[in-house]
Amino acid sequence: MVKKLLIMEKALELFAKQGFEATSVQQITDYCGISKGAFYLSFKSKEELILELIDHFMKQFISDIDYSVKNTNKDDLLSAFFYATYQSFQEHSNFAKILIQEQAHSLSEEFLLRMRDYDHKLDKAILTMIERVYGPKIETIKYDLIYSIKGFVNNYSGLILFNNLPVDVDLLVRSLVEKTNILAQHMTIPFVSPEISTLLLRSKDEKVSKEQLIELLEQKLNELDESIEKESLSLLKQQLLEPSFSPAIVKGLLENIRNHPHCKWISYLLRDFFEI
Known part of the structure; x- marks a missing residue:
């Protein structure tokens, strides 16, 4: 994960200078100080x-x-x-x-x-x-x-x-x-x-399904260390499976996760699903 983020950060610097099309994978790997093989372990292609x-x-x-x-x-x-x-x-x-x-x-x-x-x-x-x-x-x-x-x-x-x-x-x-x-x-x-x-x-005005949200929540739960964000995600998953919390509690749980960089998108999708 660390190497993937490094590649993204360094590639972004090159893209900002040269544009997407003018920047090659070779230039990215040289700039990152890694081999092409290491690049392709993280990304299948520049696209x-x-x-x-x-x-x-x-x-x-x-x-x-x-x-x-x-x-x-x-x-x-x-x-x-x-x-x-x-x-x-x-x-x-x-x-x-x-x-x-x-x-x-x-x-x-x-x-x-x-x-x-x-x-x-x-x-x-x-x-x-x-x-x-x-x-x-x-x-x-x-x-x-x-x-x-x-x-x-x-x-x-x-x-x-x-x-x-x-x-x-x-x-x-x-x-x-x-x-x-x-x-x-x-x-x-x-x-x-x-x-x-x-x-x-x-177009594309469909909400993410409950099943898709549960799958995304499980992915995030596996990624995060023990924290208030992880505990809140677990409770939100419980709410999807067996609704029991009031809207105020759900809103509070969403507040707990919305500023975490790895939880912003799931918080957006959950706000849309719960209509909060």
Whole structure:
């Protein structure tokens, strides 16, 4: 596991400098100081390595955004969303940079499918946010507002990442909140119709099954040492098998695991399953 993480960290540095396509497995192994054989014990190919990097970053990002959207007071929700977004970009700036670069010319169908799935999850989180913040008054323009917000995030992220600009995050967040409020209050000509939005948002809208969650929980339980996170995972598995805890207890157990780097995604999936 340690060697796999080392390869991911070092490969990410190279990808940030050169891009996915221009970086070879040989360059990665030379940079890591390992043999090709050691690389292939961890990853079947460079493409598999790239997909694992995507999963690692996007699962952390989506989980943090989803939690913020569902647990922040609605008066502070827009600010919390933009803060969480840019904090994540700053923490993972190398990956954020190459992700923005590479989405325009994806390496494979699998890359596209992964990104569409995460993009869909982000759409759902933003939709939940704007419905909480603005209520029914934005019903006719809410789907356009989703893509406007995503446009703000992508464009300002690119501006910051590729120009090495000093960032006053407070000012940036206030500016984006103001822009979003202006659009929500004054937009009158929607482009994305309910019919189009249904097509865009319905794909891959299936919850993970209880059986799949139990399998994931068992994997995590085997990975973790004794800790409050492991104990909480065990109790959540028990809740799936034989429900007995109140929603408040389930929410507390999810709080115990949500910040652990190896538990963020399972906490996201469980929040969705328990509708918390």
